[in-house]
Amino acid sequence: MVKIGNIELPDFPLLLAPMEDVSDPPFRRLCKAHGADLMYSEFISSEGLIRDAIKSRMKLDIFDYERPVGIQIFGGDEEAMAMSAKIVETVQPDLLDINFGCPVKKVVCKGAGAGVLKDVDLMVRLTKAVVKSTSLPVTVKTRLGWDENSINIDEVAERLQDVGIQALTVHGRTRAQMYKGHSDWSHIARVKNNPRIHIPIFGNGDIDSPEKALEYKHKYGLDGIMIGRAAIGYPWIFNEIKHYFATGEHLPVPTIKDRVEAARNHLLWSMEWKGERLGIVEMRRHYTNYFKGIPNFKEYKTRLVTTDGRDDLLQVFEDITEAFTGLVI
Ligand SMILES: Cc1cc2nc3c(=O)[nH]c(=O)nc-3n(C[C@H](O)[C@H](O)[C@H](O)COP(=O)(O)O)c2cc1C
Numbered sequence: 001m002v003k004i005g006n007i008e009l010p011d012f013p014l015l016l017a018p019m020e021d022v023s024d025p026p027f028r029r030l031c032k033a034h035g036a037d038l039m040y041s042e043f044i045s046s047e048g049l050i051r052d053a054i055k056s057r058m059k060l061d062i063f064d065y066e067r068p069v070g071i072q073i074f075g076g077d078e079e080a081m082a083m084s085a086k087i088v089e090t091v092q093p094d095l096l097d098i099n100f101g102c103p104v105k106k107v108v109c110k111g112a113g114a115g116v117l118k119d120v121d122l123m124v125r126l127t128k129a130v131v132k133s134t135s136l137p138v139t140v141k142t143r144l145g146w147d148e149n150s151i152n153i154d155e156v157a158e159r160l161q162d163v164g165i166q167a168l169t170v171h172g173r174t175r176a177q178m179y180k181g182h183s184d185w186s187h188i189a190r191v192k193n194n195p196r197i198h199i200p201i202f203g204n205g206d207i208d209s210p211e212k213a214l215e216y217k218h219k220y221g222l223d224g225i226m227i228g229r230a231a232i233g234y235p236w237i238f239n240e241i242k243h244y245f246a247t248g249e250h251l252p253v254p255t256i257k258d259r260v261e262a263a264r265n266h267l268l269w270s271m272e273w274k275g276e277r278l279g280i281v282e283m284r285r286h287y288t289n290y291f292k293g294i295p296n297f298k299e300y301k302t303r304l305v306t307t308d309g310r311d312d313l314l315q316v317f318e319d320i321t322e323a324f325t326g327l328v329i
Pocket of ligand 1 (some may be wrong): 020039206
């Protein structure tokens with residue numbers, strides 16, 4: 001068993017990564033149904049939370065069936081981070097995660113996200129401010145360092161643990177890598193093997209198959225793994241990995257019916273949460289992911305992304321099932 005504060009997770013838990021415009025409640029519900037053990041919200045701007053921006057507030061929505069669930073915040077100002085930690089506490093997530101890994105320029109420029117990897121003192125002050133202002137367990141997600149010449153995750157892990165974080169997830173890339181190259185987990189394993197480190201250490205980056213998950217589990221000896229992109233349009237990845245760990249065998253791949261059902265539920269839950277219009281429009285960017293690899297799908301894709309009404313969309317799903325049932329992709 002892995003413990004974060006009072007949260008009890010199974011051995012070697014599989015975490016769903018926080019992903020902006022992806023890990024919202026409808027998507028989390030789908031991942032939970034398919035085996036994710038711990039999930040995070042999209043990142044939320046601390047400045048936005050304090051200004052009471054609608055977009056930031058909406059990201060605070062969590063539901064009991066998805067527990068344990070964490071809310072992730074980012075920002076470069078201690079006071080704003082402390083205040084937003086208090087706001088987050090009002091919705092009672094199971095934990096609060098700080099994002100020190102976002103490589104995007106507009107975030108980094110403000111000394112937030114991966115920007116603080118260049119200023120570990122600031123990173124420690126921001127973390128301390130958050131830990132002090134909330135009774136929730138605080139966790140951090142970050143990268144190896146700013147660039148390959150300044151990998152400082154060993155120091156970062158020790159200093160953040162010293163100010164009270166209760167778990168650390170490391171994406172095995174530097175900020176300079178953005179999403180290029182490959183994720184190097186050997187640095188994460190070194191953190192885990194540091195005798196001073198006693199909090200759970202989770203590895204993240206490029207896990208996209210049960211084989212790779214098992215290989216990395218054995219090779220790096222971490223406490224669990226976090227999965228991001230491989231779950232987009234493919235929530236089955238969690239149970240597939242668990243089944244492979246338990247039996248050494250693969251679950252059958254999802255059928256067309258399974259894919260339609262997942263996309264359909266994603267749509268229905270999005271409409272439920274965001275309202276029909278917004279739910280339909282925002283779902284459009286997800287469809288290709290559910291139906292990747294189906295030959296001659298263009299006509300159906302066009303219909304999925306141009307159809308406006310709920311019932312008409314549900315008809316498109318029926319037509320997809322009818323046209324492609326039996327196809328194995
Ligand atoms: C679309 C997208 C949005 C992301 N948004 C966030 C975010 O809000 N917070 C965060 O910590 N990381 C974010 N990330 C990074 C992921 O959490 C994860 O660290 C990264 O994708 C590497 O893991 P993977 O190879 O399993 O995808 C995002 C990644 C993607 C692809």
